[in-house]
Structure formats: C-alpha cells, structure tokens
Amino acid sequence: MRIFRLIYKNAFRHKLRTFLTVLGLALAVMAFGLIRTFITAWYSGAEAAAPDRLVTRNAVSIIFTLPISYKEQILKIDGVKDVTYAAWFGGIYVDPKNFFPQYAVDQGNFFTLFPEFIVPPEQFEAFKDERKAVIVGRRLADRFGWKIGDPITLIGTIYPGDWDFIIRGIYTGRDINTDETAFIMRFDYLDEVMRRDSPGRAGQIGWYALKIDDPNRSAEIARQVDARFKNSLAETLTETEKEFQLSFIQMSGAIILGLRIVSFLIIGVILLVLANTMAMTARERISEHAFMRTLGFRGYHLVGLILGESFFMATLGGLIGIGLLAVVGNLVGVALSQFFPGFAPDAVAYLLCIGTALLVGLGASIFPIQRALRIKIVDGLRVVD
Numbered sequence: 001m002r003i004f005r006l007i008y009k010n011a012f013r014h015k016l017r018t019f020l021t022v023l024g025l026a027l028a029v030m031a032f033g034l035i036r037t038f039i040t041a042w043y044s045g046a047e048a049a050a051p052d053r054l055v056t057r058n059a060v061s062i063i064f065t066l067p068i069s070y071k072e073q074i075l076k077i078d079g080v081k082d083v084t085y086a087a088w089f090g091g092i093y094v095d096p097k098n099f100f101p102q103y104a105v106d107q108g109n110f111f112t113l114f115p116e117f118i119v120p121p122e123q124f125e126a127f128k129d130e131r132k133a134v135i136v137g138r139r140l141a142d143r144f145g146w147k148i149g150d151p152i153t154l155i156g157t158i159y160p161g162d163w164d165f166i167i168r169g170i171y172t173g174r175d176i177n178t179d180e181t182a183f184i185m186r187f188d189y190l191d192e193v194m195r196r197d198s199p200g201r202a203g204q205i206g207w208y209a210l211k212i213d214d215p216n217r218s219a220e221i222a223r224q225v226d227a228r229f230k231n232s233l234a235e236t237l238t239e240t241e242k243e244f245q246l247s248f249i250q251m252s253g254a255i256i257l258g259l260r261i262v263s264f265l266i267i268g269v270i271l272l273v274l275a276n277t278m279a280m281t282a283r284e285r286i287s288e289h290a291f292m293r294t295l296g297f298r299g300y301h302l303v304g305l306i307l308g309e310s311f312f313m314a315t316l317g318g319l320i321g322i323g324l325l326a327v328v329g330n331l332v333g334v335a336l337s338q339f340f341p342g343f344a345p346d347a348v349a350y351l352l353c354i355g356t357a358l359l360v361g362l363g364a365s366i367f368p369i370q371r372a373l374r375i376k377i378v379d380g381l382r383v384v385d
Contacts, residue, residue, distance in 0.1 A: 003301075007308040010281075018313065021277045025317025025357065026324060028270040033325040033345055033353045034332065035263040039256060040349065041340040042249060044177040049241035051215040053113065056208040056225055057244070059235040065204035066234050068191075073228055079212050079221040084110045087187060087206035091154030091163060093144075100140055102154070102183040104190040113211050116174040117184075123148070123169030131189045135169035137180035139337055146170075154183075159190060161197070210238070267356055274317075274364035278310050282368030289372045290380025302372045310365035311358065318357025322350055 012018055056074065058064035065087070074083050089102035107128055111117055119127070119135055127133045136146060146152070152165045165185060173180045187205065195202040212221050222238035229236045239247075249256070289302055325345050333343040 003304060003308070007305060007312055010305065011309050011312050017277060017280075021273060022313055022317045022320065024273045025270055025314065025360075026320035028266050028273070029318050029321025029353045029357055030324040030328060032263055032266045032270075032356060033321065033349045034329060035259050035266070036349045036352055037325075037329055037343065037345045038340075039259055039263075040346065041343045042256060043246075044340070048116070048175060048177045049245050050116075051218075051240070051242075052212050053241040054210040054212060054218060054222055054225070054238050055241055055244040056210060056236045056238040057206070059226070059237040062207065064234070065201075065206060066208065066236065068203045068205050070208065070229065070234075070236070074208060074210060074225055077221065077224050077228065079214065079217050079224075080210050081213050082109060082113060082211040083208055084108075084113045085187070085205040085208050086110065087190065087204075088158070089154070089156070089183075089185065089190070090158040091156050093152070093154055098144075100143075100181050100183055101179070102185065104185050104187040107186045107188070110184070110209075111171075113209055116178045117171045117182075118174055119169050119171045126168040127186070130166065130168060131186060131192070132165050133168035134165045134183060134185045135171055136167055136184070137182050138170055138172045139180040140183060141167075141170050143181075159194070159201075161193070163193075207244075209241070267360065270317075270356070270360045271363050274310065274314060274360055275367065277313070278306070278364045278368045281309070282306065282371050286372075286375060286380045290375065290377045293377050294381075299373050303369050306368050306372060307362070307365045310368075311361040314357045314361025314364070315354075318354045321357070322353050325349070325353065 056066070056070075058066055068085065071083050071085060074080055084106045086103045086105045089104050091102055092098070093100070111119055111124065117135075123135065127135050134152065141147070146167055148167050148170065150167045152167060154163045154165065155161075156163055171180070171184075191202055194204075210221070210225070212218060218240050222240075225238040226236050292302070329343075329345040329349075333340070336343050
C-alpha cells in the first residue's frame with residue numbers, strides 16, 4: 001500500500017502540470033471516442049441489414065431504372081419468397097436544405113418485407129386506401145412538427161412538378177439503428193402521373209427487395225436472378241442488402257479514411273503529451289532515484305514507481321475522457337439524429353478509449369524507466385536541481 005501512496009504523492013507533486021496533462025489526455029480520449037463513434041454510425045445501416053434480403057438493381061448504376069414487369073419473373077425463381085420494389089423520389093420540401101430520404105414503394109407488401117418499420121394497423125389501412133397518402137418516420141415528423149392529416153407538397157426534381165401528399169401514418173423503428181427519417185409514398189401515385197405526363201418513364205422502378213427462404217443460398221439466388229435478365233435491355237445486379245448498403249458507404253471512403261487517420265493522430269498526440277510530462281518528471285528526480293538506490297531500493301522498485309505514475313495519470317485522464325464522451329456523445333447524437341439515427345458511443349468505443357489510454361501510459365513510461373535504470377548512482381547524486 002505504501003508504494004501506491006508514493007505513486008499518488010508523486011503524481012500530484014506538481015499539481016498544475018498534472019492537471020493540465022490529465023485534462024489534455026481527457027480531451028484527446030473524448031475526441032478519439034467521438035471519431036470512432038462516427039465511423040461506427042456510418043456503418044450502422046449496413047449492420048442493420050437483414051441477412052435474408054437481397055437487393056436487385058440496374059447493373060449499370062443505381063440511377064438507372066428497371067421495368068416493373070421483372071417482379072413476376074423474380075418471384076418464379078427458386079428460393080425467392082416475396083418481392084417488393086421502390087424508387088427514389090428526390091423532391092424538395094420548401095427549401096433544398098430540408099433534405100430527407102423519399103421513397104415511392106409498393107404499398108401492398110413493402111412494410112411486410114421491412115418489419116423494422118412499425119406502422120399502427122389503422123394507419124397502414126389508411127395508407128392503402130388513399131393514393132396520395134404517405135407514411136413518415138417519427139424523427140422526420142418531429143423535425144417539421146408534422147402530424148397525421150397534414151397536407152405536404154414536395155417540389156419534384158427527378159419527377160418534375162408539385163406533388164401533393166397527405167400524411168396518413170407515422171412509423172417507428174423496431175431497432176435503435178432503424179432509420180426514422182424516411183418519407184414513404186405510394187408508387188402507383190407516382191406511376192399514374194408518369195403515365196399521364198411522361199409515358200416513357202412509366203412502369204420503371206429503382207430497385208427490387210427480395211425476401212429469400214435461406215440466407216445461406218443468397219449467392220446462388222443472386223446469380224439466378226442476374227442470369228434471368230442477362231442480355232436484356234436492363235441487366236441486373238443482385239447483392240445482399242448489406243453489400244448494397246456498403247456500396248453507398250464506399251462512396252464516402254475518403255472521408256472515412258480521413259477520420260481513421262485523424263483518430264490515430266490523436267493517439268500520437270496523447271502519447272506525446274504524457275511522454276513529455278513523464279520525461280520532465282524523470283529528469284527532475286534523477287538525484288532522488290539515485291538516493292533511493294543507495295538506500296536499498298532495487299531497479300524494479302523504480303520501474304514500479306515510474307510505470308505506476310504513468311498509468312495513474314493515463315487512467316485518470318482516460319476515465320475523465322470517457323465521462324466526457326458519454327455526455328458529449330449523447331448531445332451530438334441528439335443534434336445529428338436526422339442523419340445518424342442511434343448515434344451514441346457503444347461499449348466498444350469505451351473499451352477502445354480506456355485501452356488506448358493504458359497503452360499510452362505504458363509507452364510514455366519506457367524512456368523515463370530506461371534513464372532511471374541506466375544512470376550510475378554517483379552520476380545521479382552529482383545532479384543538482
């Protein structure tokens with residue numbers, strides 16, 4: 001117990017320096033944890049993907065459409081239990097800054113294939129009974145203060161014109177990372193207008209979602225689907241829902257790589273901050289360490305003192321940083337809830353933070369330990385503070 005008391009006394013011998021060092025460590029640990037949480041949130045959509053769902057899109061690009069007539073042919077493929085479809089609408093609500101995802105879907109079975117979107121039965125029936133009805137996510141409704149029965153007008157960009165809708169339902173997410181910011185309309189309303197105003201674009205959807213009977217057969221079923229439409233006017237590319245989500249994330253690969261680099265740079269900054277403090281401490285205590293050796297203290301005693309002091313400050317800074325991460329992370333999660341639903345530091349982020357702090361504590365003590373052990377007692381006693 002005496003050694004721990006000595007470590008504690010040594011750590012607070014220079015209170016201001018220790019305070020600044022611990023504060024720097026805490027802020028760096030918090031920043032490291034926030035960046036790791038951002039990266040995790042970026043991949044949360046892919047992690048939430050169902051293993052028994054496939055996505056079929058145009059083989060050239062997602063921006064090209066597929067004929068709606070493919071649905072019946074896909075349903076005949078062995079292993080496919082159900083098929084639905086959707087199209088990206090891309091309208092503007094009042095101002096282009098008010099971005100939110102908008103989908104025109106098959107109102108018959110879209111919510112059956114995506115049970116993570118929970119819609120009250122009476123609201124779902126109202127959605128099916130009215131062509132201009134839409135169902136919006138809870139977070140989106142809260143963002144604009146919408147309620148059931150409110151009329152909404154979107155300015156079409158991909159599909160030109162003013163589009164009038166009426167909110168007939170508000171869905172909630174089954175899981176914490178379910179997107180609650182979507183605006184879901186009926187495809188038949190979109191298709192009806194296209195047949196009237198732009199017949200060449202009628203009967204075209206953005207992608208199909210397939211429910212399969214066995215996730216282990218996903219690759220085999222995907223090949224069968226693509227083979228069915230090979231050499232057609234609109235060839236397909238079928239992949240798992242997770243792969244489909246990751247294809248969008250890869251478009252932001254440079255941003256994610258930058259965040260990873262910054263997170264490692266922060267670790268370097270933490271190491272430099274603590275290493276500098278420990279180096280100053282070791283230099284100031286050369287004579288003290290030499291005197292302790294004349295009293296019978298062995299090398300491992302000095303190692304324990306220096307390593308313990310370094311670990312003490314690293315752990316203290318890490319714990320404070322984790323506390324700040326919990327508070328700031330939740331605040332950031334609320335602010336970014338429209339873009340990163342479920343954004344919050346998880347257990348992995350906390351473990352990474354404390355693990356990083358301990359590794360930094362170990363690394364920062366190496367040089368002071370080497371110096372304390374290598375210097376001769378007579379040379380150490382000769383040093384005058």
